[in-house]
Structure formats: structure tokens, C-alpha cells
Amino acid sequence: MTHAVSLNKVSCVFVSAGRSVRAVDDVTLDIAAGEFFTLLGPSGSGKTTCLRMIGGFTRPTAGSISIYGAAVSALPPYARPVTTVFQDYALFPHMTVLENVAYSLMVRGVPKAVREQRASEMLELVRLPDMSKRKPAQLSGGQRQRVALARALVSEPKVLLLDEPLGALDLKLREQMQVELKELQRRLGITFVLVTHDQHEAFSISDRIGVFNQGRLEQVDSPSALYERPTSRFVAEFLGAANVLEHEAALNLTGHPTAMIRPERIAIGSAPSARISGQVEAIQYFGSFWRIKVRCPLAAILMVDLPVSSAQPTIGDTVHLHWDALAVHPLRPSVSV
Amino acid sequence: MSGAGASTLNAGAQIGAGLGDRLSTHLLRRQYLLPMLLLIPPLLWFGVIYLGSLFTLLAQSFFRLDDFSGTIVYEIGLQNFIALLEPANLDVIRRSIVMATLVTIASVSIGFPLAYMMARYTRGTTKAILYVAVMLPLWSSYLVRLYAWKLLLAKEGAIAWLVTQLHLSWLLEAILSAPVVGGNSLSFSPLGTFVVFVYMWLPFVILPIQASIERIPPSLIEASADLGAHPRRTFWTVILPLAMPGIAAGSIFSFSLTLGDYIIPQVIGNSTLFIGQVVYRQQGIAGNLPFAAAFSIAPIIIIAIYLWLAKRKGAFDAL
Numbered sequence: 001m002t003h004a005v006s007l008n009k010v011s012c013v014f015v016s017a018g019r020s021v022r023a024v025d026d027v028t029l030d031i032a033a034g035e036f037f038t039l040l041g042p043s044g045s046g047k048t049t050c051l052r053m054i055g056g057f058t059r060p061t062a063g064s065i066s067i068y069g070a071a072v073s074a075l076p077p078y079a080r081p082v083t084t085v086f087q088d089y090a091l092f093p094h095m096t097v098l099e100n101v102a103y104s105l106m107v108r109g110v111p112k113a114v115r116e117q118r119a120s121e122m123l124e125l126v127r128l129p130d131m132s133k134r135k136p137a138q139l140s141g142g143q144r145q146r147v148a149l150a151r152a153l154v155s156e157p158k159v160l161l162l163d164e165p166l167g168a169l170d171l172k173l174r175e176q177m178q179v180e181l182k183e184l185q186r187r188l189g190i191t192f193v194l195v196t197h198d199q200h201e202a203f204s205i206s207d208r209i210g211v212f213n214q215g216r217l218e219q220v221d222s223p224s225a226l227y228e229r230p231t232s233r234f235v236a237e238f239l240g241a242a243n244v245l246e247h248e249a250a251l252n253l254t255g256h257p258t259a260m261i262r263p264e265r266i267a268i269g270s271a272p273s274a275r276i277s278g279q280v281e282a283i284q285y286f287g288s289f290w291r292i293k294v295r296c297p298l299a300a301i302l303m304v305d306l307p308v309s310s311a312q313p314t315i316g317d318t319v320h321l322h323w324d325a326l327a328v329h330p331l332r333p334s335v336s337v
Numbered sequence: 338m339s340g341a342g343a344s345t346l347n348a349g350a351q352i353g354a355g356l357g358d359r360l361s362t363h364l365l366r367r368q369y370l371l372p373m374l375l376l377i378p379p380l381l382w383f384g385v386i387y388l389g390s391l392f393t394l395l396a397q398s399f400f401r402l403d404d405f406s407g408t409i410v411y412e413i414g415l416q417n418f419i420a421l422l423e424p425a426n427l428d429v430i431r432r433s434i435v436m437a438t439l440v441t442i443a444s445v446s447i448g449f450p451l452a453y454m455m456a457r458y459t460r461g462t463t464k465a466i467l468y469v470a471v472m473l474p475l476w477s478s479y480l481v482r483l484y485a486w487k488l489l490l491a492k493e494g495a496i497a498w499l500v501t502q503l504h505l506s507w508l509l510e511a512i513l514s515a516p517v518v519g520g521n522s523l524s525f526s527p528l529g530t531f532v533v534f535v536y537m538w539l540p541f542v543i544l545p546i547q548a549s550i551e552r553i554p555p556s557l558i559e560a561s562a563d564l565g566a567h568p569r570r571t572f573w574t575v576i577l578p579l580a581m582p583g584i585a586a587g588s589i590f591s592f593s594l595t596l597g598d599y600i601i602p603q604v605i606g607n608s609t610l611f612i613g614q615v616v617y618r619q620q621g622i623a624g625n626l627p628f629a630a631a632f633s634i635a636p637i638i639i640i641a642i643y644l645w646l647a648k649r650k651g652a653f654d655a656l
Contacts, residue, residue: 055559055563056562056563057559057562057563076562077559077562077563078562078563078564078565078566078567078568082563083563083564084559084560084563086556086559086560087556088554088556090554090556090557090559090560091560092557092560092561092575093579094578094579103561103564103566103574104564104565104566106574107561107564107565107566107567107570107574108565151564152563152564155564155565
């Protein structure tokens, strides 16, 4: 089966101020057709460079990229069957909304009436039908986002690249757009490749996620698998709160050299059969749960998330911690950086 | 007790507040006051000195010179403007417009690639060096540069020498023997005038174009490529329209400076006259201030038409 996007041993080295920086380091990745794939990582982790290499704006210094089986590494952006929704939307300020959306059809020589018809349909699809005569400057951030989406989709690309498209929107609008993006992707059946640093966004929207760290692809998996079964300490901690145990503590408590337990998988119970006991050092309120920080001998501090309905310990209390053996997940011993 | 102490402190602060404090409080409360104050000097300058002299000029153009006594007769009439329509004068105006247009086209064509390169492909020191290189001619006197060009273009000047060394004298002679543009030597031909005009105004054309290209977000150019546009297409549909305000600004400089200049065609060129020279001669040698005033209205009208055309063509849409 051909993949929508394949990266084979792709590296990208920048030279800036005399130093060479490995922005992307030996990344091999296959994205399936019709998939909603997310490149997730902190800033500077290489995820955006990866997206730019798929789009053709940055050339890989090693490796090859193919889109639906066709090698595209040597092709300029305008010859690739992909389009991009840019972080700043990159709408043409001197054109109307309709002209912006019809742009890719215009450069392909589609007659004016046809392309305006298609652009109008696209604007309806992104629920922005009455704005066609306006200039981008007259739109709100959310509306510009939709125009950028319509403009990228009108030429029916095989793959849509989204570079932190929701980053500039406020939380409420962002959540709404996440739902709409997912819905749009399902309806159109186009492969979406999204770049984000927000793990909540990645979780709620993606079929699969590739986690980037320092130019390397740490792990590729479904959101739940990444959360439940991270392979490295970095992935475990980047995708939410994690108690990572190492060395002696890990061996004593879990039998693994390095292991992770999510805070919500730990419960407070009675002294007998407790895995470990410790003193409550801090309590934080998160709305839907309490986070208790327990200082334990050996393991330093363990985070425990308790439902708000449960009885709360107070600071200084001695608590006894319980967890299921299945809650413990072994990690690849990390090379500390 | 503490309340009383606080009020005493307050009172003390009020007494201690100097005129400066009260003034700044007053300015802060009335948001329009400070901008108004800042506007007074430039408004006085533009309003009284600039517009005032312009209106005096306009008024002058309706008077006439008494041919016998050589004094100005303060009677309002249109005789000066009627005189403008005489074939010889129309010829001067037409020649000036053609020269200004050609100089503008050449300046923009030469200036745009450099401006584009400066804006898109240079950073830091390289950009600073290019800036200085563009501005450097402006650091020396206009007249010095003009006479330097006179020497360069002279019959036995450096350019003629170089052409001879390259065995291309026949080409130069062919060009100089062409009607209208040619002449005795480069320094006595309209071609030479044109070359020096372009040289003189180039910095004023490059800088605004460079600024306007710099303002185009790089993502727009990427977006255009991403949507399937070949770089050539991107240039015509994205870069050029967005650089238009800068090109318009630069072209206004080169166009109006050419229309108004009377020194360059005086030093370099043949005896054909341009608007600036006519104005200069009428008010200086002939002492016909009213006619000089009427003649200097011509470039103002031409520039106004030029701006109107530029606006109608959408040159300022991307502002």
C-alpha cells in the first residue's frame, strides 16, 4: 500500500552563525492515506522543519520524501500535490476573500466563472459564505483561519499541511475549530498533517501522533497508546503529568530500571498492602481533580491525582499509596541531556 | 488616624506638585492636546511657508509684465496660461514629460532588482553596506557629482576612452548621430542628460521600493508557490502589487525631480530646454516673474495628473 507521505531517513542541517544545527535528524515516517497525522513537539524540536520539507519550502540535506509513492524531494512547492495552511494564514492582503480562495485555480488557468463558483462553494464549506467581497484585513482571526483553510482546500490537494493553524486563536475558538477541522477531514477524506506544540490539541484531533524531540522522532503511535505506553521519558512527560521512577526506586517499586506511573492511576488507601507511604507536601486544585504531591523515601516526590469528590488529605498527613501493577509502564532508560 | 495621615500626605503632594506636574496631568487627561501641540511646528511650516509661497506663486501667475517698463502690472488675467499653449512652450512641457517618464521607467527598472535583493537576500552587514552604497552619492554635493559626470561623459572623457579601447567607437558615434537623443558628445546630448538624471534620482527610487518589499511577509511568497504559482506568476500577482506603493513613491520622486530640475540639463545636454530651465530664465534673466509662475504651475498639474492616474491604477491599494 502506498503511503500518503513517506519520509525516508530525512535530515535537515542548517548553518547559522557558523554553527551547524541539526533541525531534523534522521527521521523515517510513513503517513497513511486519509489519516489525520500530527507532528507534536516543543518549539525547536524540528516538527515545523519537517512540515516545511513536505511542503517543499525547505530542502532536506539527506534522505528522501515521497508523496503517494512519487519522489518529491527535488520538486519546488508549486509542483507538489500538497497545500499548506500557514501559521500566520498568509492571506494576500491586496485580494478579496474570494480572490484569495480562488488563487490556486486562477494560477492553473481555470476560467473566472468556474473558479469563483468553486471558491464560493469552498467558503460555504468552511461556513463563511457572506465574506467573499471583503479584504482579509476586515476579518477576525477565526475568519481568516477559515479563509486560509478554504484557499488550501479548493484545489483538492492530496495532502493538507497545517502549521500551528490554531495557535493564534483564543481557547474557546480553538476548541471549536479543532472539532471542525476533524469533521472536515473526515468528510473530505484528505490526509491532514498538523504541526502543534499543544498535546491536548494533538490528542483531541489526531488519528496518530509523531512526537519530536531535538530533531528526532521519538515515538509514533495513536494518542491513547502514546499516553498509556510511552517508550521514553521525554514522551511520558511531554504528553501529560507522569511520575517517572529511575534507578533504585524504580527497581524496588516496579521491578524495571526505568518506569512511569500516571498520577491518576495512583490511589490513596490503607496502610496494609500499600506500595509506598509518604507525607503530603502540596495540594493543587485543577477543577476536575486534586493533585497531591507526596514526598516518599526513595522516590522523592510522587504526584497523585484524586477526583474532587474523594476525601482530601491535608498537608503534612501521612498517606499510603496504592496502584495496580498494570499502571506501571516501563520506559527506555533515558540518556540525560 | 491613618486616614488623616493619608489626607495630609495628599495635600502635601498637591502643594509640592510643580507647574510641570500639573501640565503633564492636564496633557494626560486631554488625549488630543499633546498631538496638537506636536503638530503646531510642522503645521506652521507647511501651512504658512510652503502653502503660503505656493499660493503667492499661483497669484503671481495671473499678473503680467509690462513689456516697456519691465514692471509687474497687478491685473488679473489669463494671458500667461494662454502663452503656455504656444507651440514652443508646449514643446518644452512635452519634452520634459517624456524625459521624466523615461527617467522614471529606467530608474525603477534598475532600482527594483537591487531593492529586491536588498530586501530579500541580504541581512546584517551586507545589507548595511548596500544601504551605504546606495546613499553614498547623497553625501557629496550634487554639483560635484554633476561636474564629475560632465568629465566622464566629455568627448575625451573616461567613457569615450573606454569605448575606444574596446574598439566600439563606431557604436558610440552611431548612437550620438541619432536624431533627438544624440549630440556632439555624450555630455552635449539628451542621452547624457538622461543618464545623469537616472544616476541622480536612483537612491530616491531604490529606498522606498526596498522598504515596500521588506514589508511583504515571506510567507505570502511561500503561500503563492504552495498554491501552485510559478515564481514568475508570484512576481506578477503577489510581489509587484504589494511593492506598488513603494514603486509609486519612488517614481514620484524621480518623475517630479526630473520635471523640476534646471541644473542637470543646463550642464549636460544640448540647447533644448526643460521646464525648470524656462522657469529659471523667465524669473532670472527675463525678470518675467508672472510667466515663470505660470510655467511652474505646469509640473504641479502634471504631477497631480500622474498621482491621480497612479491611484486609479490601484498603485496605493496595498497601502
